[in-house]
Amino acid sequence: MEQGRDEFFMARCLQLARLGAGHVAPNPMVGAVLVCEGRIIGEGYHRHYGQGHAEVNCIASVRTEDRHLIPRSTIYVSLEPCAxxxxxxxxADLIVAEGIPECVIGCIDIFAKVAGKGIARLEAAGVRVKTGVLEAECKALNSRFFTFHGLQRPYVVLKWAQSSNGFIAAEGGRPxxxxxxxxxxLVHKWRSEEAAILVGAKTAQGxxxxLNNRLWSGRQPLRIIIDLNDKVPASHQVYDKSQPTVFVTTKAKPDQDHILVDGVQSLLPQLLQELHARSVQSVLxxxxxxTLQHFINDGLWDEARVITGANPLPTGVVAPTLHGAVLEDTLLLETDRLFFYRHG
Ligand SMILES: NC(=O)C1=CN([C@@H]2O[C@H](COP(=O)(O)OP(=O)(O)OC[C@H]3O[C@@H](n4cnc5c(N)ncnc54)[C@H](OP(=O)(O)O)[C@@H]3O)[C@@H](O)[C@H]2O)C=CC1
Ligand SMILES: Nc1c(N[C@@H]2O[C@H](COP(=O)(O)O)[C@@H](O)[C@H]2O)[nH]c(=O)[nH]c1=O
Ligand SMILES: [Zn+2]
Structure with a gap:
């Protein structure tokens, strides 16, 4: 089907929004364009957490000689304007104050302080509003934000590397x-993209x-170690204070940031609830x-990225088994095959 005019300008909003990747979390990435008689007269996106929203930057970018066109323009925004x-x-107030008569929105904001209220403000002021243009794409762009607010838990990405015959470690757990x-x-890029990275006690021990990002640019994730019985030696690198680290435990650890859980029963729901309370929006x-199998069996995952190496291992630790996985993409990288699944 031929792409319509609204879809064309919304696609540009999405391109702009993506430029904020890595700088705006836990806010969503948002892009906006201002269009007068088919010509883009302003463009903007949310560049940095705590700074101007896409609409503000878009309107501010209009050249002096084009400013008189603003009251005859349509503003396109990938996410509902805030209220x-x-x-x-x-x-929403800025759009009204600028006299913009029409607003085309990609998707509604799920954040409770905004959800539907931005649209209501615009409509109450007489702005014509159209919603749902490239809605699925606009939601997918901010899947972490939507999962965090919609399901009240971080977005969970599972990742492991397995031998060509399905082992993640050698015999006896030798790494x-x-x-x-x-x-x-690429894995370190992924580490830079999520708020936190998590491993179980045996991995941290053995x-x-x-668990840092040293092969890519950008930020370091919060390290989360599930070590219920304090088995990981304090001499290990997860204790080196080189980056924020939190231990999941059943006994308080006075000198360490920790999350107390009351045993293995419903451990992951308890943990994810606490991470939500701490505003951790995503976990790798x-x-x-x-550990991976527990996330899978509890249905607490959103994406899985499986790296299959070129060589077999004679025996070892068997890779997890995914349930309800939909294969979305594959990638051949040197001698590895990468499989990208989403939770169906
Ligand atoms: N190739 C790859 O991509 C990777 C390979 N590995 C390999 O995997 C091996 C370790 O894996 P594995 O033996 O499965 O152990 P894990 O690293 O998954 O650690 C398991 C331990 O973590 C704690 N734990 C984690 N999740 C839960 C939960 N939901 N409920 C209760 N306790 C939990 C428990 O310890 P406790 O009760 O003591 O707290 C449990 O015994 C190593 O050999 C390592 O080299 C590891 C990571 C990636
Ligand atoms: N062996 C293996 C992985 N292992 C994972 O990486 C961790 C080591 O992280 P770091 O000390 O920061 O390098 C290790 O504990 C395990 O979680 N990952 C992969 O992408 N490919 C691999 O072949
Ligand atoms: Zn706003």
Whole structure:
């Protein structure tokens, strides 16, 4: 089907919104364009957390000689304009104050202080509002934000590397490098993109991992270690204070940031509830098999990324088994095959 005019301009909003990736979380990425008689006269996106919203930057970008066109223009925004006084004044009020007669919206904001209220303000002031243009794409762009507010838990990405015959470690849990160094760079990019990284006690104990982002630019994730019985030695790297780290435990740890749980019964729902309370919007779960399988069996995951290396292992720790997974994409990276699943 030929792309319509609204879809064309909304696609541009999405392109702009993506430029905020890595800088706006836990806010959503948002893009806006202002169009007069088919010509874009202003463009903007949310660049940095706490700074101007897409609509503000879009309107501010209009050249002096085009400003008289604003009251004859349509503003396109990938997310419903806000209606609340947050770190900036409401964008719905700005649209009204600028005399913009029409607003085309990608998707409704799920955030309770906005949800539907931005549209109501616009309509009450006589602005014509159209919603749902490229809605699925606009929601998918901010899947972490929508999961966090909609399901009241972080967005969960599972990730592991397995040998060509399905083992994630060698016999007795001896750690092995499975993925290609080029894939490792991509994995570190993934680490930079999520708010937190999580492993189980046996991985923290046996691998002595750093769980940081050192092969890509950008931020470091919060490290989360499930170590209910305090088995990981304090000499291990997860204790090195090089980045924020929280231990999930049944006994208080006075010198460490920790999350207290009351045992293994419903451990993951308890943990995710606490992470939501701490505003952790997403978690990359790197393993091991036991930990990953618990997330899978509890249905508490959104994406899984499985790296299959070129070589087999004679035996070892068996990779987790996914249930309800929909294969979305595959990628050949050097000698690795990458499989991208979403939870169906
Ligand atoms: N190739 C790869 O991608 C990866 C490979 N690995 C490999 O995996 C192996 C370790 O995996 P595995 O043996 O499965 O162990 P895990 O690393 O998954 O650790 C399991 C332990 O974590 C705690 N735990 C985690 N989740 C829960 C839960 N939901 N409920 C209760 N306790 C929980 C428990 O310890 P406790 O009760 O003591 O707290 C449990 O015994 C290592 O050999 C490592 O090298 C690890 C990561 C990735
Ligand atoms: N072996 C293996 C992975 N293992 C994961 O990486 C952790 C080590 O992290 P770090 O110490 O920061 O390098 C380790 O504990 C486990 O969670 N990952 C992969 O992408 N490919 C691999 O082949
Ligand atoms: Zn706003």
């Amino acid at each position: 609340h006084h947050g770190k900036t004044p409401p964008c 092995v490098r499975i993925s290609h160094p080029v894939t490792d760079r 691998d002595n991992p750093r 779960v790197e393993g091991g098999a036991y």
